[in-house]
Amino acid sequence: MNETLFQILVIVGVLLGTVSLAAALIYVERKMLAVWQQRLGPNRVGPFGIFQVLADMIKIFFKEDWIPPFVDKKVFILAPTIIMLTVLMSFAIIPFAPGVVVADLNIGLLFFFAMSSLGAYTIVLAGWSSNNKYSLLGGVRGAAQMISYEVFMGLSLMGVIIQTGSFNMTDIVNAQKDVWFVVPQFIGFVIFMIAGIAETHRLPFDLPEAESELISGFHSEYSGMKFGMFFVGEYLGITLVSCLITVLFFGGWLGPSFLPPFIWFIIKMFCFILFFVLLRATLPRPRYDQLMSYGWKLLLPLALLNVLITGAIVLSAQ
Amino acid sequence: MAKIYVDNIEYEVPDGKNMLEACTSLGLDLPYFCWHPKMHSVGACRQCAVMSYRDENDTRGRITMACMLDANDGTRISINAQPAKDFRAGNIESLMINHPHDCAVCDEGGECHLQDMTVMSGHNYRRYRFQKRTHNNQDLGPFINHEMNRCIQCYRCVRFYNDYAGGGDFGVFASSGRVYFGRSEEGTLESEFSGNLVEVCPTGVFTDKTLHKHYTRKWDLTSAPSICQGCSVGCNILTSERYGKLRRVMTRFNGDVNGYFLCDRGRFGYEYVNDEQRLTRAAQKDQNSGTDAFSAMKDHLASNPKLIGIGSPRASLESNFLLKQLVGADNFYNGVSAIENEVVNEVLNVLVKxxxxxxxxxxxxxxxxxxxxxxxxxxxxxxxxxxxxxxxxxxxxxxxxxxxxxxxxxxxxxxxxxxxxxxxxxxxxxxxxxxxxxxxxxxxxxxxxxxxxxxxxxxxxxxxxxxxxxxxxxxxxxxxxxxxxxxxxxxxxxxxxxxxxxxxxxxxxxxxxxxxxxxxxxxxEVNSLGMALLGSAGSLDDAILQTEKESGMTSIVLETDLFFRTNSQKANSFFEHSGKTILIDSLENNSTPNADFILPAGTFAESSGTMINNEGRAQRFYQVFKPNNDIKSSWAWLDMLMHQAEKERNFDAIVEEMANSVNAFQPISGLAPHADFRIGTQKIPRASHRFSGRTSMNADVNVHEPKPPVDEDSPLSFTMEGYHGKAPSSDIPFFWSPGWNSVQSINKYQIEVGGPLHGGNPGIRLIEPSESGVSSFEVNDGSADNGKIEALPSWFIFGSGELTAKSQAIMKRIEPAIISVSSATLKNSGIEGNGKITINSGEQKLTLPYKVDENVPAGVVLIPYGLADTMGITFPIYGNISMD
Amino acid sequence: MFSNIRSLWMVFLKMFSKRVTIKYPEEKPYLPPRWRGRIILSRDPEHNERCVACNLCAAVCPVDCISLQATEDENGRRYPEFFRINFSRCIFCGLCEDACPTYAIQLTPDFEMGEYNRQNLVYEKEDLLIDGMGKYHGYSYYQQAGVAVGVKPKGGGENESEPVDVRTLLP
CATH class of the missing domain: 3.40.228.10 (Dimethylsulfoxide Reductase, domain 2)
Structure with missing residues (x-):
């Protein structure tokens, strides 16, 4: 009984926690961008502008939720829910602290891959249903980009899996007691992080929504809370990828005992979120063909090499 | 044809030209001041200097004035040779020494030949830092502004005013640096063509005083090709509008008609368009106005099918035609006196037969x-x-x-x-x-x-x-x-x-x-011959007789003031005997209080149409702006009265119907491009590409800019959007060419300077004589009643025109109504001393002051035509004179 | 790749630099005298309107937001009957000031012109005309121009000689 209650608490906690964290990221991103661009950033609503999140949320909830007459209505409504759904589902396998995990699946990582593949649909369907040439272009770009980068995102984690010998996330964390996987799997980490950015189509890899060329691409026609779902979905994606990096390469909740494990987890995760923001503040968007050739010609061979070497070392050690 | 070489390029030019004409005709830019295509060369200004060479081996050359150099076979010049360029720049600099820094307050600014030529010659900075010569100006009357400081001594004004137009009260005074162009003493310029000084003067010495009162720069004017309505000659004019007011009239070159010039009545007699007496609302007497009045009118017409129509020689052909269609040929009368109708018909008869x-x-x-x-x-x-x-x-x-x-x-x-x-x-x-x-x-x-x-x-x-x-x-x-x-x-x-x-x-x-x-x-009148060609059941007198015979008919009076055309007794009888009266006119006059319904008609500024001039030339005029009240072309009103449709038909449709139903008007359908004419996909813009203030001119009413009006009746657009190259000759809304902002840009529109426009001069002659025509017409010389005094009209350029006389500048030139009579006539009638005399024919009676003029033949008195005191008289009068 | 990482580091370091923005309504920015802000019409040293309604500002305006109509007083001194700037269209490019031959139209260091109602951004002459000479002191166009128009006797301007006596025969 107690365990069930705890399980429910975890589920509710993870849901609420991630969603509100994603919302808070709106403020964090704006503030941090300002900090790195030598500006002041939001400073009007509340002390240091922290209620900006609230204002933004109110705004986004009260905007007219307009469905243009020319769109494929059912698909148009469906598309933004997919991203929310898949990303939130992915959080189920993240172990935030020992035992604090929604579903400690033994195929945890595979489940994440499955969910992130489904995430591609949101862009494709949104781009298609909007019935707008820019949206369609965004959708096509998104599909190609996400499918391409998923290949070596999976491959980049093979090293971790080979070293752990399990797909279970808790096992992976526990395997890092001695040394975080970022050290032996540095190449894997780099590739995963790059692929992660591409998967969440964040800057500099935000080609599907490139404002300057595609006037926001696949979500051009979206407004109100449907746009809000894309918006929050993107931040959820960042959070998820940060969590995964933490779990897979930086030892999850592991850390010196003067802080509780959960806090260690949060600190590590935030570092990566901030790194994502820093990336956005720094790097320009590559050209589309550069993105693709970068993925297929550089990252894929690199990931394969990484699998080969890790495999060889692990085999030879046996 | 002669072969000439300009900057080593060979050209073929017609014989008998000078090099300036030849180069300008070839489209080459060569500055000039004193030369004018109509007044030719005097070689005074030294601005068209070129290098001329003996032959192809001559490398030195010498500076020659192009306007004084024959364009013979083998003439070899260079426009771009450095010595010639330096000479021209130096010349301009010398001219500019005394030219004041006036451009900002000068009416010529923006269409100034001197500005253009200065830019063309490349004189950019003044080096002269000393005193400038000044002159006192003269008040030259209500038409022309005088600002002698700006003069560059090209002598064009005297050459036009004295030599070309035969004026005698204008001249050149003093010598050397003090040369002065003006009158010997201040006063109104007497020539009827003084207005042309505005266009002839290459700079701002002579400017348009009527424009000055509501000054607008050329680039801000919305202009349209039009036809002067001042007399029957039908000179081609450009009308220009800004902020819903007609701003000025300029010459529109037509090599077959008026060429480069206009008379003062035509140029300055436009101000009645802006008059406060304009009818602006469709109205029912003492009742509705606007659309209500119009529907009341239609209701009345629906229940009263018996109509009588009074056409007008100052209304367009289309308006008169539609009125004739509406009331039927038997009920359509020409709104002029019986004698005028007869005489004009005789003119047509003589020309046709x-x-x-x-x-x-x-x-x-x-x-x-x-x-x-x-x-x-x-x-x-x-x-x-x-x-x-x-x-x-x-x-x-x-x-x-x-x-x-x-x-x-x-x-x-x-x-x-x-x-x-x-x-x-x-x-x-x-x-x-x-x-x-x-x-x-x-x-x-x-x-x-x-x-x-x-x-x-x-x-x-x-x-x-x-x-x-x-x-x-x-x-x-x-x-x-x-x-x-x-x-x-x-x-x-x-x-x-x-x-x-x-x-x-x-x-x-x-x-x-x-x-x-x-x-x-x-x-x-402007369309008298057109009315004669259209044909009518009779004159205004016949119409009055008809209403007296059959009273109660609804009358439609088109652009006719009955009190101008006939005496008040007859006019009142007409209004009494006809049932309801629908009056379509532009200005309030004596007839308007008698009308039951009023439809505000557009003048030549607000309406389009066709006029036939005294040689039988059909010419198209275009509306220049769409007023923001009820004013419409008369034909548009008539079309709306005739048809149930709320929206009037397109102008072309009416012209087509007219051309098909009146044989003489067949060619008119091809007179000008139709409304669907496009150059590429573009209309011809009435406004220049520099037109300013578009986002501000209506902002006081509403900051949201209104949709610009659309012209469905012509190939012209009301805005600056459209094709900015050369328009077809009949549809040129203004003359402008890059680097040529002044009226001199007409050169660029002509096949050769002074010659026809590209695409031929506009207008179609409807009357040509036949070889087998009659050479002799029967004359009855016993027309005058013996023993009686004959009163004949004396005509005045300023005053005799019904509408132009209501223009402010013209009004200042109208002389008081005075009867002229010789002393012999007075003596025979036993009149002595000062005072007023009365002429009485029984039918007509008129009392006016008189003056003795020995040039008037015995037995004749002259009565000014169409002045406020003499309107409604039908000439000639045979009667007696007596002291009042 | 290295350059990307270097840029990341450099951007990160910006965190510790001075902010380039300020808390605007509480702190006011410094505006240089030649700042291109709200447009005004100035007066000449005799306190008359400098604008002579030459229309050059309207002609040069790239968004056509200036319109005016010329009129003149009893001496023939020309001035604008109305002068209207639609600031909801104005792009503050300053070309009107460049074009003005009389220093009448000037741009000022003021940009705080926000309105809730767009109609209020239409400024008429009474809103534009100031009492002083603005940036350019002492300039009077009519002293330079050739026309007299009640400002000076004919030939009484700067660098002008007395009117010519046309009846003299002296060379």
Missing amino acids: GNVRTPSLAEIETYDTVFVLGEDVTNTSPMIALALRQAAKNLPKEKAFALKIQHWNDAAIREVVQDEKGPFYLATPYATKLEEIATSSVHGNTKSLVQLSSKVADLISKGGDHQEDNDFAYRVANALTLSKKPLIVSGCGMMSKEIIRCAANIAGALRNAGKEVGVVFSVP
Whole structure:
């Protein structure tokens, strides 16, 4: 009984926690961008502008939720829910602290891959249903980009899996007691992080929504809370990828005992979120063909090499 | 054709040109000031300097004025050679030494030839830092502004005013740096063509005073091609609008009609368009206005199908045609007096049936001997007078040509010709201004002039030698028989059918004698001949009789003030006897209070249409702006009355219907491009590409800019959007060419300078004589009632025009209504001393002050035509005079 | 790749630099005198309107937001009957000031012109005309121009000689 209650608490906690964290990221991103661009950033609503999140949320909830007459209505409504759904589902396998995990699946990582593949649909369907040439272009770009980068995102984690010998996330964390996987799997980490950015189509890899060329691409026609779902979905994606990096390469909740494990987890995760923001503040968007050739010609061979070497070392050690 | 070389490129040019003309015709940019395509070269300004070379081996060359250099075979010049360029820049710099820093407050700014030429010559910075010469200005009357500081001494003004237009009250004074162009003493310029100084002056010395009152720069004006409605000549004009007001009228070059010039009535008589007396709302007497009034009108028409229509010679052909369609041919009357209707119909009859061609205005200048019969053309059709003044120079010029002086060498020709004039005879009821250039003139009443001209015709047809005789008729007949190209000028000024026939008979006799003769008739109104061609059931008098016979008919009065056309007694009878009256007119007049319904008609500024001038030339005029009230073209109102549709038909549809149903008007459908005409996909813009203030001019009313009005009736657009290249010749809304902002840009629109426009001069002649035409018309010379005094109209360029007389500037020039009479006539009638005299014919009675004028023949009194005190009189009057 | 990482580091370091923005309504920015802000019409040293309604500002305006109509007083001194700037269209490019031959139209260091109602951004002459000479002191166009118009006797301007006596015969 107690365990069930705890399980429910975890589920509710993870849901609420991630969603509100994603919302808070709106403020964090704006503030941090300002900090790195030598500006002041939001400073009007509340002390240091922290209620900006609230204002933004109110705004986004009260905007007219307009469905243009020319769109494929059912698909148009469906598309933004997919991203929310898949990303939130992915959080189920993240172990935030020992035992604090929604579903400690033994195929945890595979489940994440499955969910992130489904995430591609949101862009494709949104781009298609909007019935707008820019949206369609965004959708096509998104599909190609996400499918391409998923290949070596999976491959980049093979090293971790080979070293752990399990797909279970808790096992992976526990395997890092001695040394975080970022050290032996540095190449894997780099590739995963790059692929992660591409998967969440964040800057500099935000080609599907490139404002300057595609006037926001696949979500051009979206407004109100449907746009809000894309918006929050993107931040959820960042959070998820940060969590995964933490779990897979930086030892999850592991850390010196003067802080509780959960806090260690949060600190590590935030570092990566901030790194994502820093990336956005720094790097320009590559050209589309550069993105693709970068993925297929550089990252894929690199990931394969990484699998080969890790495999060889692990085999030879046996 | 001659082969010339300009900057080592070979060109073919026609013979007899100078190099400036040749280069300008070839589209090359060469600065000039004193040369004018109509007044030719004097070589005074030194601005068209080029390097001329002996042959291809000559490398040094020498500076020559292009305007004084014959464009012979093998002439070799360079425009771009550095010494020539330096010379021109230096010349401009010298001219600019005394030119004030006035451009910001100068009306010429933005369309200034001096500005253009300064830019073209590359004089960018003033180096002169010393004192500038100044001049005192003169008040030159209500038309022209004088600012002598700006003068660059090109002498164009005196050459136009004195030499071309024959003015005598303007001249050049003082010497060297003090040269002054003006009058010997301050006062109104007397010439009827003084307005042309505005366009002739290359800078801002002479500017348009009427424009000055509501000044707008050229680039801000919305302009449209139009036709002057001041008289029957139908000069081509450009009308310009800004902020819903007509701002000015400028010449629109038409090589077949008025060329570069306009008379002052045409140029300054536009202000009535902006008058506060304008009718702006559709109205029902004492009741509704706007759309309610219009539907009440339609309801009334639906229940009262019996109609009578009064057409108008100052309304467009289309309006009159639609009125005729609406009321039926039997009920459509010409809104002029019986005598005027008769005389104009006679003009048409003579032109159609006769065998003599009536020349265009431009052609008039080519005749060498002129006989003017009964018409004061200076006042009825001033531009004909200007053309006649040129014709009078043709024979004397032959002497100069015999001396091998080139046609363009103006100063040399003038030196040879001096004041000599060609054979020019006048037979008029009173002394007219053309008497200055006349070889001989005679004055008489209708009867004596008819007899005189019958005798002339007689003598010509008899042929033979009449040299010894000193009698006027013999001398005229002699001169005409000796001439190569004689011209007979007459018109409706005396309101006599016999005079028209006499003129036609003289011309016919000359034609039979194998002369290349022309006959020109001046008719009273802009579309008088069009009305005659359209045909009507009768005159206004007939219409009044008809209403008296069958009262209660609904009358539709189109652009006619009955009180202007007939006496108040008759006019009131018309309004009494007709049922409801629908009046379509533009200005409030004596008729408007009598109308039950009023529809505000557009003037030439707000409406489009076709007019037929005195030579039978159909010409299209276009509306320049869409007013923001009920004002519409008369034909649009009539079309809406005729058809149930709320929306009026397109203009082309009406023209098409007219061309199909009236045989004479067949060619009019091809007169100008139709409304769907596009260049590429674009309309022709009425506004220049620099038009300013579009996002601000209506912002005081509403900051959200309104949709610009759309012109469905013409290929022109109301805005600056459209094709900015050259438009078809009939649809040129303004003259402008890169680097040529002034009126001189007309050069760029002509095939060769002074010649026809690209695509031909606009307008279609509807009347051509047939070889087998009649050469003699029956004349009844017993028309005058013997023993009675004949009152004839005297015409005034300023005042006799019904609408132009309501323009403010013109009003200042209108003279008071005074009867002119000779002392002999007064003595015979026993009148002495000062005061007013009354002329009484029983039917008509008029009392006015009088003045003694010994030039008026005995038995004749002259009454000014169409002034406020004399309107409604139908001439001629036969009666008695007595002291009031 | 290295350059990307270097840029990341450099951007990161910006965290510790001075802010380039300020808390605007509380702190006011420094505006240089030649700042291109709200447009005004100035007066000449005799306190008359400098604008002579030459229309050059309207002609040069790239968004056509200036319109005016010329009129003149009893001496013939020309001035604008109305002068309207639609600031909701104005792009503050300053070309009107460049074009003005009389220093009448000037741009000022003021940009705080926000309105809730767009109609209020239409400024008429009474909103534009100031009492002083603005940036350019002492300049009076009519002293330079050739026309007299009640400002000076004919030939009484700067660098002008007395009117010519046309009746003299002296060379």
